Amino acid sequence: MTPSQLLEQTLASITSLDADAMRAATERQAILTKPAGSLGVLEETSVRLAGITGVCPPAVPQKVAVAVFAADHGVVASGVTPWPQSVTTSMVENFRAGGAAVNVLSRQIGADVAVIDMGMVDDVKEDAVVRVRKVRAGTADLAVGAAMTRDEALEALGTGIRIAEELADAGYELIATGDMGIGNTTASACLIAHFTGRPAAEITGRGTGIDDAMLTHKTAIVAQAVARIAEGAGPVDVLAEVGGLEHAGIAGLILGAAARRVPVVLDGVIVSSAALLAQAFSPDAVDHCLAGHRSVEPGHTAALGALGLRPLVDLDLRLGEGSGAVLAVPLIRSAAAVLAEMATFADAGIDAGTDA
Numbered sequence: 599m600t601p602s603q604l605l606e607q608t609l610a611s612i613t614s615l616d617a618d619a620m621r622a623a624t625e626r627q628a629i630l631t632k633p634a635g636s637l638g639v640l641e642e643t644s645v646r647l648a649g650i651t652g653v654c655p656p657a658v659p660q661k662v663a664v665a666v667f668a669a670d671h672g673v674v675a676s677g678v679t680p681w682p683q684s685v686t687t688s689m690v691e692n693f694r695a696g697g698a699a700v701n702v703l704s705r706q707i708g709a710d711v712a713v714i715d716m717g718m719v720d721d722v723k724e725d726a727v728v729r730v731r732k733v734r735a736g737t738a739d740l741a742v743g744a745a746m747t748r749d750e751a752l753e754a755l756g757t758g759i760r761i762a763e764e765l766a767d768a769g770y771e772l773i774a775t776g777d778m779g780i781g782n783t784t785a786s787a788c789l790i791a792h793f794t795g796r797p798a799a800e801i802t803g804r805g806t807g808i809d810d811a812m813l814t815h816k817t818a819i820v821a822q823a824v825a826r827i828a829e830g831a832g833p834v835d836v837l838a839e840v841g842g843l844e845h846a847g848i849a850g851l852i853l854g855a856a857a858r859r860v861p862v863v864l865d866g867v868i869v870s871s872a873a874l875l876a877q878a879f880s881p882d883a884v885d886h887c888l889a890g891h892r893s894v895e896p897g898h899t900a901a902l903g904a905l906g907l908r909p910l911v912d913l914d915l916r917l918g919e920g921s922g923a924v925l926a927v928p929l930i931r932s933a934a935a936v937l938a939e940m941a942t943f944a945d946a947g948i949d950a951g952t953d954a
Protein backbone atom coordinates (compact mmCIF):
# COMPACT_ATOMS: atom_id res chain seq x y z
CA MET A 599 0.00 0.00 0.00
CA THR A 600 1.37 3.45 -0.86
CA PRO A 601 1.52 6.11 1.89
CA SER A 602 -1.23 8.04 0.17
CA GLN A 603 -3.49 4.95 0.05
CA LEU A 604 -2.76 4.32 3.74
CA LEU A 605 -3.72 7.93 4.53
CA GLU A 606 -6.95 7.69 2.50
CA GLN A 607 -7.89 4.39 4.13
CA THR A 608 -7.18 5.77 7.60
CA LEU A 609 -9.22 8.94 7.00
CA ALA A 610 -12.11 6.82 5.72
CA SER A 611 -12.19 4.78 8.93
CA ILE A 612 -12.29 7.74 11.34
CA THR A 613 -15.81 8.25 12.70
CA SER A 614 -17.38 10.87 14.93
CA LEU A 615 -17.51 10.22 18.67
CA ASP A 616 -20.04 7.59 19.82
CA ALA A 617 -23.11 9.66 20.73
CA ASP A 618 -24.87 6.79 22.58
CA ALA A 619 -21.87 6.12 24.82
CA MET A 620 -21.55 9.86 25.53
CA ARG A 621 -25.24 10.13 26.42
CA ALA A 622 -24.94 7.13 28.76
CA ALA A 623 -21.87 8.69 30.42
CA THR A 624 -23.63 12.05 30.87
CA GLU A 625 -26.68 10.32 32.38
CA ARG A 626 -24.50 8.25 34.72
CA GLN A 627 -22.57 11.35 35.88
CA ALA A 628 -25.94 12.85 36.89
CA ILE A 629 -26.83 9.99 39.26
CA LEU A 630 -23.46 9.67 41.03
CA THR A 631 -23.26 10.79 44.66
CA LYS A 632 -22.26 14.43 44.12
CA PRO A 633 -23.99 17.63 43.09
CA ALA A 634 -24.46 17.65 39.30
CA GLY A 635 -21.39 19.00 37.50
CA SER A 636 -19.30 19.25 40.68
CA LEU A 637 -16.39 17.27 39.22
CA GLY A 638 -16.16 19.81 36.43
CA VAL A 639 -13.66 18.99 33.70
CA LEU A 640 -13.22 15.44 35.06
CA GLU A 641 -16.86 14.84 34.11
CA GLU A 642 -16.34 16.22 30.59
CA THR A 643 -13.21 14.09 30.25
CA SER A 644 -15.07 10.92 31.23
CA VAL A 645 -17.79 11.68 28.67
CA ARG A 646 -15.18 12.24 25.96
CA LEU A 647 -13.41 8.97 26.84
CA ALA A 648 -16.75 7.18 26.49
CA GLY A 649 -17.27 8.83 23.10
CA ILE A 650 -13.79 7.89 21.87
CA THR A 651 -13.82 4.28 23.03
CA GLY A 652 -17.53 3.71 22.40
CA VAL A 653 -17.95 2.18 25.87
CA CYS A 654 -19.70 3.44 29.02
CA PRO A 655 -18.13 3.50 31.49
CA PRO A 656 -14.81 3.58 29.62
CA ALA A 657 -12.01 1.42 31.05
CA VAL A 658 -9.48 3.20 33.26
CA PRO A 659 -6.47 3.33 30.89
CA GLN A 660 -3.72 1.30 32.56
CA LYS A 661 -1.40 0.55 29.65
CA VAL A 662 -0.06 3.92 28.48
CA ALA A 663 2.56 4.63 25.80
CA VAL A 664 4.43 7.89 25.34
CA ALA A 665 5.33 8.22 21.66
CA VAL A 666 8.14 10.77 21.26
CA PHE A 667 8.79 11.74 17.61
CA ALA A 668 12.30 13.06 16.90
CA ALA A 669 13.67 14.89 13.87
CA ASP A 670 16.08 17.63 12.81
CA HIS A 671 15.37 20.95 11.18
CA GLY A 672 17.30 22.71 8.43
CA VAL A 673 16.06 26.05 9.76
CA VAL A 674 18.57 25.74 12.62
CA ALA A 675 21.14 27.03 10.10
CA SER A 676 19.17 30.31 9.95
CA GLY A 677 19.75 31.08 13.64
CA VAL A 678 16.38 30.45 15.34
CA THR A 679 17.63 28.60 18.44
CA PRO A 680 20.71 28.93 20.63
CA TRP A 681 21.14 25.14 20.82
CA PRO A 682 23.26 23.09 18.42
CA GLN A 683 21.44 20.57 16.24
CA SER A 684 23.44 17.73 17.84
CA VAL A 685 21.33 18.13 21.01
CA THR A 686 18.48 16.30 19.21
CA THR A 687 20.64 13.15 19.04
CA SER A 688 22.07 13.64 22.54
CA MET A 689 18.55 13.90 23.96
CA VAL A 690 17.40 10.79 22.07
CA GLU A 691 20.32 8.93 23.71
CA ASN A 692 19.17 10.41 27.03
CA PHE A 693 15.64 9.06 26.37
CA ARG A 694 17.16 5.65 25.63
CA ALA A 695 19.11 5.73 28.90
CA GLY A 696 16.02 6.84 30.87
CA GLY A 697 17.46 10.15 32.07
CA ALA A 698 15.22 12.80 30.49
CA ALA A 699 12.28 14.56 32.11
CA VAL A 700 9.82 12.52 30.06
CA ASN A 701 11.41 9.28 31.33
CA VAL A 702 11.16 10.37 34.97
CA LEU A 703 7.53 11.50 34.59
CA SER A 704 6.62 8.33 32.68
CA ARG A 705 8.05 6.13 35.43
CA GLN A 706 5.83 7.95 37.92
CA ILE A 707 2.73 6.75 36.07
CA GLY A 708 4.04 3.41 34.74
CA ALA A 709 4.01 4.48 31.08
CA ASP A 710 6.33 3.09 28.40
CA VAL A 711 8.41 5.56 26.37
CA ALA A 712 8.79 4.84 22.63
CA VAL A 713 11.04 7.15 20.61
CA ILE A 714 10.66 7.34 16.83
CA ASP A 715 13.53 8.69 14.71
CA MET A 716 11.51 10.33 11.94
CA GLY A 717 14.46 12.12 10.43
CA MET A 718 17.40 12.96 12.62
CA VAL A 719 20.60 14.03 10.91
CA ASP A 720 22.61 11.47 12.88
CA ASP A 721 22.15 7.71 12.68
CA VAL A 722 21.03 6.09 15.93
CA LYS A 723 20.65 2.43 16.72
CA GLU A 724 17.33 0.65 17.02
CA ASP A 725 16.40 -1.07 20.29
CA ALA A 726 13.38 -1.58 22.54
CA VAL A 727 13.09 2.18 23.14
CA VAL A 728 14.14 3.76 19.82
CA ARG A 729 12.48 2.87 16.49
CA VAL A 730 14.37 4.08 13.42
CA ARG A 731 11.93 5.23 10.71
CA LYS A 732 14.06 7.92 9.13
CA VAL A 733 12.37 9.56 6.14
CA ARG A 734 15.32 11.86 5.42
CA ALA A 735 18.27 13.24 7.40
CA GLY A 736 16.61 16.42 8.66
CA THR A 737 14.42 18.85 6.73
CA ALA A 738 15.71 21.56 4.39
CA ASP A 739 15.83 25.12 5.74
CA LEU A 740 12.25 26.43 5.64
CA ALA A 741 13.60 29.98 5.69
CA VAL A 742 14.93 29.36 2.18
CA GLY A 743 12.41 26.99 0.56
CA ALA A 744 10.19 23.96 1.09
CA ALA A 745 11.19 21.85 4.11
CA MET A 746 10.53 18.55 2.32
CA THR A 747 8.87 17.10 -0.76
CA ARG A 748 5.22 16.05 -0.90
CA ASP A 749 6.29 12.40 -1.16
CA GLU A 750 8.42 12.72 1.97
CA ALA A 751 5.52 14.41 3.78
CA LEU A 752 3.19 11.55 2.82
CA GLU A 753 5.74 8.92 3.81
CA ALA A 754 6.21 10.55 7.24
CA LEU A 755 2.43 10.78 7.76
CA GLY A 756 2.18 7.08 6.90
CA THR A 757 4.92 6.28 9.40
CA GLY A 758 2.94 8.00 12.16
CA ILE A 759 -0.20 6.04 11.20
CA ARG A 760 1.79 2.77 11.38
CA ILE A 761 3.15 3.69 14.83
CA ALA A 762 -0.43 4.20 16.07
CA GLU A 763 -1.37 0.78 14.67
CA GLU A 764 1.64 -0.88 16.31
CA LEU A 765 0.83 0.69 19.69
CA ALA A 766 -2.86 -0.20 19.41
CA ASP A 767 -1.95 -3.80 18.45
CA ALA A 768 0.38 -3.95 21.48
CA GLY A 769 -2.63 -3.20 23.70
CA TYR A 770 -1.96 0.42 24.64
CA GLU A 771 -5.19 2.02 25.83
CA LEU A 772 -3.94 5.63 25.84
CA ILE A 773 -1.15 7.27 23.85
CA ALA A 774 0.60 10.39 25.10
CA THR A 775 2.56 12.24 22.42
CA GLY A 776 5.82 14.15 22.52
CA ASP A 777 8.55 15.65 20.34
CA MET A 778 12.29 16.19 20.21
CA GLY A 779 13.91 18.35 17.56
CA ILE A 780 16.11 21.38 18.01
CA GLY A 781 14.51 24.24 16.02
CA ASN A 782 11.05 22.71 15.95
CA THR A 783 9.23 25.60 17.63
CA THR A 784 9.89 27.59 14.41
CA ALA A 785 8.14 25.01 12.21
CA SER A 786 5.38 24.77 14.85
CA ALA A 787 4.83 28.54 14.75
CA CYS A 788 4.54 28.38 10.94
CA LEU A 789 1.89 25.65 11.13
CA ILE A 790 -0.08 27.45 13.84
CA ALA A 791 0.09 30.84 12.07
CA HIS A 792 -1.13 29.21 8.86
CA PHE A 793 -3.95 27.14 10.36
CA THR A 794 -5.24 29.84 12.75
CA GLY A 795 -4.69 32.78 10.37
CA ARG A 796 -3.03 34.72 13.22
CA PRO A 797 0.01 36.93 12.51
CA ALA A 798 3.50 35.48 13.08
CA ALA A 799 4.24 38.10 15.75
CA GLU A 800 1.35 36.81 17.89
CA ILE A 801 2.26 33.16 17.50
CA THR A 802 6.06 32.97 17.51
CA GLY A 803 7.57 32.31 20.94
CA ARG A 804 10.91 32.00 22.66
CA GLY A 805 11.16 28.20 22.39
CA THR A 806 14.09 27.02 24.52
CA GLY A 807 14.58 30.63 25.69
CA ILE A 808 15.86 33.03 23.03
CA ASP A 809 16.69 36.73 23.42
CA ASP A 810 14.77 39.61 21.86
CA ALA A 811 17.01 39.90 18.79
CA MET A 812 16.68 36.20 17.95
CA LEU A 813 12.91 36.35 18.52
CA THR A 814 12.58 39.22 16.02
CA HIS A 815 14.61 37.25 13.47
CA LYS A 816 12.63 34.03 14.12
CA THR A 817 9.32 35.89 13.75
CA ALA A 818 10.41 37.34 10.39
CA ILE A 819 11.33 33.86 9.16
CA VAL A 820 7.95 32.50 10.25
CA ALA A 821 6.07 35.35 8.56
CA GLN A 822 8.02 34.93 5.32
CA ALA A 823 7.63 31.13 5.21
CA VAL A 824 3.88 31.26 5.90
CA ALA A 825 3.45 33.89 3.17
CA ARG A 826 4.97 31.39 0.71
CA ILE A 827 2.15 28.88 1.24
CA ALA A 828 -0.03 28.95 -1.88
CA GLU A 829 -3.67 29.96 -1.68
CA GLY A 830 -5.80 26.83 -1.28
CA ALA A 831 -2.82 24.62 -0.37
CA GLY A 832 -3.91 21.30 1.10
CA PRO A 833 -2.51 19.90 4.38
CA VAL A 834 0.18 17.81 2.62
CA ASP A 835 1.43 20.93 0.80
CA VAL A 836 1.46 22.96 4.03
CA LEU A 837 3.39 20.23 5.83
CA ALA A 838 5.91 19.95 2.99
CA GLU A 839 6.46 23.70 2.83
CA VAL A 840 6.90 24.62 6.52
CA GLY A 841 6.53 21.49 8.67
CA GLY A 842 8.86 19.02 10.31
CA LEU A 843 9.15 15.25 10.04
CA GLU A 844 8.13 14.86 13.70
CA HIS A 845 5.07 17.03 13.04
CA ALA A 846 4.13 14.63 10.23
CA GLY A 847 4.68 11.61 12.49
CA ILE A 848 2.56 13.10 15.27
CA ALA A 849 -0.26 14.07 12.87
CA GLY A 850 -0.19 10.55 11.43
CA LEU A 851 -0.28 9.08 14.93
CA ILE A 852 -3.36 11.19 15.79
CA LEU A 853 -5.14 10.02 12.63
CA GLY A 854 -4.14 6.37 13.12
CA ALA A 855 -5.17 6.35 16.78
CA ALA A 856 -8.53 7.99 15.99
CA ALA A 857 -9.19 5.28 13.39
CA ARG A 858 -8.54 2.68 16.11
CA ARG A 859 -10.53 4.61 18.77
CA VAL A 860 -7.50 4.96 21.05
CA PRO A 861 -7.41 8.31 22.90
CA VAL A 862 -4.35 10.51 22.34
CA VAL A 863 -3.07 13.01 24.93
CA LEU A 864 -1.54 16.10 23.33
CA ASP A 865 1.52 17.84 24.74
CA GLY A 866 2.71 21.40 24.09
CA VAL A 867 3.14 23.76 21.17
CA ILE A 868 4.85 21.27 18.84
CA VAL A 869 2.34 18.44 19.29
CA SER A 870 -0.59 20.87 19.13
CA SER A 871 0.66 22.37 15.87
CA ALA A 872 0.75 18.81 14.48
CA ALA A 873 -2.81 18.32 15.79
CA LEU A 874 -3.90 21.31 13.67
CA LEU A 875 -2.48 19.46 10.69
CA ALA A 876 -4.43 16.34 11.67
CA GLN A 877 -7.54 18.51 12.05
CA ALA A 878 -7.07 19.79 8.49
CA PHE A 879 -7.24 16.16 7.30
CA SER A 880 -10.06 15.15 9.64
CA PRO A 881 -11.87 17.36 12.19
CA ASP A 882 -13.25 14.17 13.80
CA ALA A 883 -9.71 12.98 14.58
CA VAL A 884 -9.14 15.83 17.03
CA ASP A 885 -12.30 14.87 18.93
CA HIS A 886 -10.39 11.70 19.82
CA CYS A 887 -7.68 13.77 21.56
CA LEU A 888 -7.35 15.26 25.04
CA ALA A 889 -5.20 18.34 25.66
CA GLY A 890 -2.67 17.44 28.36
CA HIS A 891 -1.53 20.93 29.24
CA ARG A 892 -1.08 24.55 28.22
CA SER A 893 2.53 25.58 27.59
CA VAL A 894 3.78 29.15 27.96
CA GLU A 895 4.41 29.43 24.20
CA PRO A 896 1.91 32.00 22.82
CA GLY A 897 1.16 29.84 19.82
CA HIS A 898 -0.01 27.02 22.06
CA THR A 899 -2.98 28.96 23.42
CA ALA A 900 -3.96 29.91 19.85
CA ALA A 901 -3.64 26.29 18.73
CA LEU A 902 -5.75 24.96 21.62
CA GLY A 903 -8.43 27.53 20.78
CA ALA A 904 -8.53 26.41 17.15
CA LEU A 905 -8.58 22.77 18.21
CA GLY A 906 -11.44 23.48 20.64
CA LEU A 907 -9.62 21.65 23.44
CA ARG A 908 -9.28 22.62 27.09
CA PRO A 909 -5.91 21.79 28.69
CA LEU A 910 -6.00 19.65 31.83
CA VAL A 911 -2.95 21.19 33.52
CA ASP A 912 -1.38 24.64 33.28
CA LEU A 913 2.00 24.63 35.03
CA ASP A 914 4.09 27.13 33.01
CA LEU A 915 5.91 24.25 31.33
CA ARG A 916 7.88 24.91 28.13
CA LEU A 917 9.75 21.68 27.63
CA GLY A 918 8.06 19.37 25.13
CA GLU A 919 9.16 15.68 24.99
CA GLY A 920 5.60 14.75 26.03
CA SER A 921 6.14 16.02 29.59
CA GLY A 922 2.83 17.91 29.82
CA ALA A 923 0.89 15.05 28.25
CA VAL A 924 2.29 12.52 30.73
CA LEU A 925 1.48 14.78 33.70
CA ALA A 926 -2.19 14.81 32.65
CA VAL A 927 -2.53 11.01 32.56
CA PRO A 928 -3.38 10.58 36.29
CA LEU A 929 -6.24 13.09 35.83
CA ILE A 930 -7.53 11.17 32.81
CA ARG A 931 -7.37 7.91 34.75
CA SER A 932 -9.19 9.58 37.65
CA ALA A 933 -11.92 10.84 35.31
CA ALA A 934 -12.55 7.30 34.05
CA ALA A 935 -12.35 5.79 37.55
CA VAL A 936 -14.91 8.23 38.96
CA LEU A 937 -17.44 7.31 36.30
CA ALA A 938 -16.84 3.57 36.76
CA GLU A 939 -16.49 3.33 40.52
CA MET A 940 -18.51 6.04 42.30
CA ALA A 941 -21.73 4.96 43.99
CA THR A 942 -25.02 6.22 42.62
CA PHE A 943 -27.57 7.96 44.87
CA ALA A 944 -29.65 4.76 44.70
CA ASP A 945 -26.66 2.55 45.66
CA ALA A 946 -25.85 4.75 48.65
CA GLY A 947 -29.46 5.36 49.68
CA ILE A 948 -28.96 9.13 49.52
CA ASP A 949 -31.91 11.40 48.80
CA ALA A 950 -30.96 13.00 45.47
CA GLY A 951 -33.27 15.97 46.08
CA THR A 952 -34.07 17.87 42.92
CA ASP A 953 -30.46 18.17 41.76
CA ALA A 954 -30.19 14.79 40.07
Ligand SMILES: Cc1cc2ncn([C@H]3O[C@H](COP(=O)(O)O)[C@@H](O)[C@H]3O)c2cc1C
Pocket residue numbers: 678679680681685689777778779780781782783784804805806807917918919
Ligand atom coordinates in the same frame (compact mmCIF):
# COMPACT_ATOMS: atom_id res chain seq x y z
C1 LIG B 1 18.43 20.01 26.49
C2 LIG B 1 17.09 20.15 25.82
C3 LIG B 1 16.09 19.22 26.07
C4 LIG B 1 14.84 19.37 25.47
N1 LIG B 1 13.72 18.63 25.53
C5 LIG B 1 12.80 19.18 24.78
N2 LIG B 1 13.26 20.30 24.19
C6 LIG B 1 12.45 21.17 23.37
O1 LIG B 1 13.20 22.22 22.77
C7 LIG B 1 13.28 22.12 21.36
C8 LIG B 1 12.58 23.22 20.66
O2 LIG B 1 13.05 24.48 20.99
P1 LIG B 1 13.78 25.43 19.92
O3 LIG B 1 12.85 25.58 18.77
O4 LIG B 1 14.00 26.71 20.67
O5 LIG B 1 15.07 24.75 19.54
C9 LIG B 1 12.61 20.80 21.02
O6 LIG B 1 13.56 19.79 20.88
C10 LIG B 1 11.69 20.58 22.18
O7 LIG B 1 11.22 19.30 22.35
C11 LIG B 1 14.56 20.44 24.61
C12 LIG B 1 15.56 21.38 24.33
C13 LIG B 1 16.82 21.23 24.92
C14 LIG B 1 17.89 22.23 24.63
Ligand SMILES: O=C(O)c1cccnc1
Pocket residue numbers: 783804805806865866867868869893894895898915916917918919
Ligand atom coordinates in the same frame (compact mmCIF):
# COMPACT_ATOMS: atom_id res chain seq x y z
O1 LIG C 1 5.38 24.03 24.34
C1 LIG C 1 6.29 23.23 24.24
O2 LIG C 1 6.06 22.02 24.21
C2 LIG C 1 7.72 23.69 24.10
C3 LIG C 1 8.08 24.99 24.31
C4 LIG C 1 9.40 25.38 24.17
C5 LIG C 1 10.35 24.46 23.79
N1 LIG C 1 9.98 23.20 23.56
C6 LIG C 1 8.70 22.82 23.71
